[in-house]
Amino acid sequence: MVSRYDSLSRAELAVLVPELLLCGHLIDRSGMAHTIAAFGREGMTAVAIEEWQLASPVYTRRMRQALNISGDGVDTVFKGMQLEIGAPPxxxxxxxxxIxxxxxxxxxxxxxxxxDVEPMGEEYVVAMxxxxxxxxFDAxxxxxxxxxxxxxxxxPPRVPADRHPVCAxxxxxxxxxxxxxxxxNAEIVAKSRAAQVELAPIERDGPGLHxxxxxxxxxxxxxxxxxGALVRIAEEVCLQQxxxxxxxxxALAERGDADTALDIARKQFTGIAGLTAERLRAALDLGDDAAALAKVLRLHPAWNPMAYVDIEVSVESVAGAQTVELRLRRDCDAVVDGSWPALIAPDHLAPIDAMARAVDPRFHTTLREVDERSLCVEIALAPEPFREAPEVAITRFSTGANFTFADRGTPLPLTVL
Structure with a gap:
């Protein structure tokens, strides 16, 4: 198996991919609240501009190559937008x-x-x-x-207040x-291991578009x-995140001291980690036991794709109770880059707790062992449920937290007018 998503059926993957796109979009709902608290509205705006400018050209080129999207016209641009976390369907x-x-x-x-932003006032609408x-958009x-x-x-700001379409x-x-x-700072992200990682080519067999x-x-x-195409799309969307x-x-490092930047990054990770785990569990109709938690962890974008994040997840039985072990290799590409897995430390396990408590609020993470090569945690049930992490509650402010996808029927080709 070269992908953790190989365990899913075609139908399950078709449900998973839009969830990954939406949760990727909601990363900012998690991170920007803490950015505003640290740097104000103008600082938040500057961070948002830089993060998307650095990331979107890289992942657009990756998705185009993965799905054989050729050309340099406006239709090619629109195809890329349909497959990115900036524009979840x-x-x-x-x-x-x-035209x-x-x-x-x-x-x-x-x-x-x-x-999400209109209730915050016109200044925030203009900023976005x-x-x-x-x-x-240009980037x-x-x-x-x-x-x-x-x-x-x-x-926007919309005049009248219910104007549709909201923009054009x-x-x-x-x-x-x-x-x-x-x-x-474009080269920092463009030369990252996330930008360069090679994923398995799409297996061009079976029904459907390759x-x-x-x-x-x-x-x-x-x-x-x-x-095969859905497996690759899912992995590319994880890399987008x-x-x-x-x-x-x-962008945070440009505007704050190292401790502030690290604290905001960890809060962002915790908030989106919990909400994403909750949506994945619901979308795939999973239970609330250790097996369900193990599956959520294996599919969570924080730990994917396999070629970028090296983890092992297992379910164990101890004295009749089941626990989940997660082992993270600390020399994998994601840790070297400084992405989400690099934010996990013996005294900073909150993102894993957030993921686990999206399955059952009684789950609790404890450190088993750590050395230079790996970090291992155990996730077990506590007697009483824990309160939701404030970082997850902040992310839940978004209307995307409870968003439901609809079946829109057969799409139509868009031809030149």
Whole structure:
């Protein structure tokens, strides 16, 4: 087995992938609350811009290569957007129009991010929909064509307050457009092990689409992909989350002392770790015992893909009670990069507790052993349930916490008008 997702059926993978995309998007709901507390609204805005600018070009190129998405036109840009954590399906309801190779538009019929931010006031809406979106939309598109520009037709603050679509944008390719200079820290993420890790090629057998080389579709329906393609997509989406985390840590280091940056990164990890585990458990209809916890841990994006994060998860029986052991190799690529697994330490096990308590609130993590090569923890049931971690409660503020995906039927190809 070269992937932990090999244990899942095609149908299970089709359910898992949109969950991974949504949870990747919610990383910021976990991290930005603590960033605001440390650096204020303007500091949060600067961190958000930098993390997405550093991560999105890298993961866009990776997904294009993995799914044989060729070309350099607006339709290629839109395909990439459909498969990234910045635009999880339905929660960020992008609708695309292709005019020709060099011209297109998109609108958002629903924006979960806006639903989260509007209650915070107009200043936060402007920060997200103006200051953050302008450079980050361009950063994603520039990974496909260096002469592309994404510009607003209209965007929030909404006038009237219930205006739909909530925003609309043009996408234009013009050789006269001068590409912007890459961000100063771009190479830190671009040269990370997450950016360079090689994953197994898609097994091109069995039913379903093995890539996305065909026409741009109005929606991605993941059950139309083959099992092999879904395994690779799931692993790439996990890497997107790690790359965004690396960008987040770089941006934090630019603005705060080392202790503050590390504390915020750990709080971000704890919050999204718990909410992601909760959604994975519900999506796959798992129970609340040790076997269910072991499965959630093996599938959690913090510990994937296998080629990047080296862990072992096992279920043990001791005196009639079942416990879960998780062993993390401390020399694996994710730890070397400084991504989520690097934030685990003997006195910092809160993210694992958050994952475990999403399965049963009585689970508790204790250290078994640690040395230079590995860290091993045991997760067992305590007599009484624990209160939810405040970091998870903060992340639950997002409307994405309880978001439900709908069956939209057969997607249609989007052809040139």
């Amino acid at each position: 339905q929660f960020m309801d992008f609708r695309y129009t292709v 020709d190779h060099d011209h297109g538009e998109f609108r958002l019929d629903h924006c979960g991010a806006l639903a 929909c103006h200051h953050i979106e302008d450079p980050t 994603t598109a520039l990974a496909t064509n260096p002469h592309i520009q994404v510009r607003p037709i209209h965007r 944008w043009t996408v234009t390719i013009d050789p006269a457009n001068t590409p912007p200079e890459p961000p100063r 890539d996305y080389s065909g026409p741009l579709l109005s929606d991605i329906r993941f059950e139309d992909f083959s099992r 790690h790359l965004l985390t690396l960008g987040f840590r770089v």
